Amino acid sequence: MQGSSRRAGTMTDVHRRFLQLLMTHGVLEEWEVRRLQNHCYKVHDRNATVDKLEDFINNINSVLESLYIEIKKGITEDDGRPIYALVNLATTSVSKMATDFAENELDLFRKALELIVDSETGFASSTNILNLVDQLKGKKMRKKEAEQVLQKFVQSKWLIEKEGEFTLHGRAILEMEQFIRETYPDAVKICNICHSLLIQGQSCETCGIRMHLPCVAKYFQSTSEPRCPHCNDFWPHDIPEVFDPEKEREAGISKSSRKSLRTRQH
């Protein structure tokens, strides 16, 4: 029997509950994941010390590895918030959505996806998507219906809507990056800093390289004169702020103290 240098971790009820709840929620922000982790410990192993989140997740992932599933961490493209989702690694299509939506709905998503990937800004307008309604596979769909389907996608966190335009939710990018890179190899855009798929971002007007907003924020953090890492030309866009979870938490606390907190404790 062959030995291996990395042992698969052990699953306890704490990990199993965590997985179940993460699955039910679909995608969670980091602070929600931490709270979920604490809850699972409280319920199943009150006296144990809570593992560091990274170790906790790595432990679970080492067991999930042989099933081609992973708890993947990503960051939202617009403001750099860390998010977590359970993704399938082996399937390289929109199959996660496949059993939830009808054939024509899936095709609508594919059409929207293609428009988004092709676009310059990473957004596809509602009008452009709805104009493709006649080309959908499966049952005929009217534009009114298609509008509702698009809203379904927003609610299930596959798309984000901003002022009548649609882009991919962080969850979709986490889940489908591989698929998108394989299906649209020419149209796909890559971030110059982190080398992953880029849907929304900033681009250099001289040489055309692109960067995610959070990557821009980190790269130019303490620079007074931001310059393109590729062609050294002056970087013409506003530099966003680096996401700070501490500031976020303070803002969250002041918001919820207005609405009195009645957390149900188990």
Added chain:
Amino acid sequence: MDVSHNIHHCNLPASPGAQGEVNNAQIIMAVAEKEEASTTTSKNVYDSGTPCSPQSPQRACSPPMIMGSIPEYPSDEASCNQIEELEDTVSLLHRALNIKVFDLVHFLLFKYEMKDFTTKSEMLESIVREYEEYYPVIFSEASECLRLVFGIDMIEVDPFVQSYTLVTALGITYDGMLSDAQGKPKTDLLIVILGIIFMQGNCVSLEMIWRMLNNIGFCDWRDPFLCENPRKIITEDFVQEGYLVYRQVPDSDPPSHEFLWGPRAFAETTKMKVLEFFASITKSDPRSYPEKYAAALRDELDRA
């Protein structure tokens, strides 16, 4: 699914039930396991930035007693080729079966998320397909995996149709999240309802549920933001998910309806747990409801 990526066998200890059976498929798997141990496996996954080191996870299972029934290598060369061919076919089959197990696990995970039922024919049609004769093995490996890794049980709901539901094996609890996300677990409301039903003699009308909820001040001290549409949740969502059963009272005229515990509630929790919870929110002792406590104890004994 692309067959070309290498597959590991599920990293699980051998299930106690399976050990007694020595059917064809398991012999094949055991031989293929030996075969696979000598090949390097690597994962075919794009992961931007993170290097993926090729290694196979530590095997916890190895049924040597099954290996013993495989013939020894003969010295004859022609027979050696035959054995090689057999091992090739066997390892291909092993890989294909593993893929089917993963497919089924993914499919069932999805069903769990959707709180949907599934049937044997649905599983056969969408996943198992051409490997129908291996369905029992695929099914049992997938269920085992679900239980050990995810803590999810497959409960047979209807033995005639062979339909199954997927429930947590860990008991109902809150998820501890304020439900500001859409349609998220309202387990606290559910447990209260189950408690009410139990306390009222295992079946209760909707009016009684409302009365009790008001009595214990449930809807009062909950944020209205969270208690959005309790009527719909109780009469539709919980029923659909199998936690409650809503039926017409037999021989009632005019027809009246009542709520009972549903199959999923029985699978995921017990009367004792619900009584204990109920007592805790009314700040009393479970034993202060002697009749109910006795009923709950009896239920525990029956389950044991």
